[in-house]
Amino acid sequence: MKNKFIFILIALAAGIIVLNACRHEILNPGNGSGGGGGNGGGNPPPTSNCNPDSAYFVNDIMPLISSNCTMSGCHDNITHADGVNLTTYTKIMQYVRPGDAANSKLYKVIIKTNGDRMPPPPMPPMTTAQKALIQKWINQGAKNNSCIASCDTAVFTYSGAVKPIMDNKCVGCHNPTNLGGNIDVSTYNAVKIIALNGKLYGSIAHQTGYSPMPKNSAKLSDCEIRQVQKWITAGSQNN
Ligand code: HEC
Numbered sequence: 001m002k003n004k005f006i007f008i009l010i011a012l013a014a015g016i017i018v019l020n021a022c023r024h025e026i027l028n029p030g031n032g033s034g035g036g037g038g039n040g041g042g043n044p045p046p047t048s049n050c051n052p053d054s055a056y057f058v059n060d061i062m063p064l065i066s067s068n069c070t071m072s073g074c075h076d077n078i079t080h081a082d083g084v085n086l087t088t089y090t091k092i093m094q095y096v097r098p099g100d101a102a103n104s105k106l107y108k109v110i111i112k113t114n115g116d117r118m119p120p121p122p123m124p125p126m127t128t129a130q131k132a133l134i135q136k137w138i139n140q141g142a143k144n145n146s147c148i149a150s151c152d153t154a155v156f157t158y159s160g161a162v163k164p165i166m167d168n169k170c171v172g173c174h175n176p177t178n179l180g181g182n183i184d185v186s187t188y189n190a191v192k193i194i195a196l197n198g199k200l201y202g203s204i205a206h207q208t209g210y211s212p213m214p215k216n217s218a219k220l221s222d223c224e225i226r227q228v229q230k231w232i233t234a235g236s237q238n239n
Contacts, residue, residue: 048150055137057089058146060168064130065092066217067172068119071180076216087216089144101138110134122177127167151223156230157239158188165224166191169214181211188238195236201229 050056065086070076075086085091095105102108109118110126117125126134155161166174166185173180183199184190194200202210204220212219220228231237 050147050149055133056145056147060133061137063169071173096142098142101135104138153226156227161227162231192236195232
C-alpha cells in the first residue's frame with residue numbers, strides 16, 4: 001500500500017518535470033521559418049495564450065533585466081557588482097518579495113530618482129512602462145512563468161516590429177551612454193546603420209563572424225528574426 005503511494009508520487013513528479021520541459025520547447029513557436037518570403041499570406045499567426053493582464057518572467061522580465069542590468073561590468077556572472085548577480089530567475093528572486101513590489105529591492109532601485117537609481121546615471125532609467133511591468137510581475141507573485149506570444153511575420157515595420165524588440169531586448173546595452181561594441185540601437189538612424197552593414201541580422205541570426213545577440217540571453221524567436229530580416233530586405237524604412 002505504502003509502496004504504491006510512493007510510486008504514484010514519483011510518477012506525478014516525473015509528469016510535472018516532463019510538462020515543464022515541454023513548456024520551454026513551445027516557447028518560440030517559430031512561425032514563418034518555412035514559407036520563404038510570402039508576404040502576408042500563408043501561415044496564420046500563432047495563437048497567443050498570453051493574458052494581456054499578466055506579466056511573464058520569461059517573455060517580459062528576463063529580457064528587460066538582461067539588457068538593463070546584466071551587461072558586462074554590472075550584475076553579470078563575472079562582475080556581480082555589489083555582490084548582485086541577476087542572471088537567473090533564482091538569483092533575481094533574492095531581491096524580490098513576491099506580491100510586494102513596494103518592498104522588493106529590485107523594484108525600489110529602478111524607481112529611485114537620485115544617484116542610487118538603477119541602471120545608474122548616466123545610463124537612462126527604465127521607461128515608465130518597463131517599471132510598471134516589473135511592478136506588475138512582482139505584485140502578481142513573481143512567478144517563473146511564460147506564455148506563447150503572438151508574433152506575425154506579416155508585421156515587419158520599424159515601429160510595429162523592430163523598435164519593440166530593440167527597446168525590450170537590446171537598448172539597455174546599446175545606447176549613447178552604454179555603447180556595447182560601439183553599437184547604438186536607441187534611434188531609427190542608429191539601427192539603420194547596423195541594418196545596412198549586415199551586423200544587425202548577422203548578430204541576431206547567430207551567423208558566423210558575428211557576436212551572437214542578445215548577449216547572454218535567449219536567441220530571439222524565429223518569427224522575430226524573420227520580422228527584422230523582412231524589414232531590412234524591404235529597405236530598412238522608418239515606417
Ligand atoms: C547584456 C548586454 C547586451 C545585450 C542585451 C545586447 N547586446 Fe549587442 N553587444 C553587447 C556587447 C558587449 C557587444 C560587443 C561585442 C561582444 O562583447 O560580444 C555587442 C555587440 C553587438 C553587435 C555587433 C556584433 C558584431 O559582431 O560586430 C550588434 C549588431 C549588436 N550587439 C546588436 C544587438 C541587438 C540587436 C540586441 C538585441 C536583440 C543586442 N545586441 C543585445 C552587449 C549586449
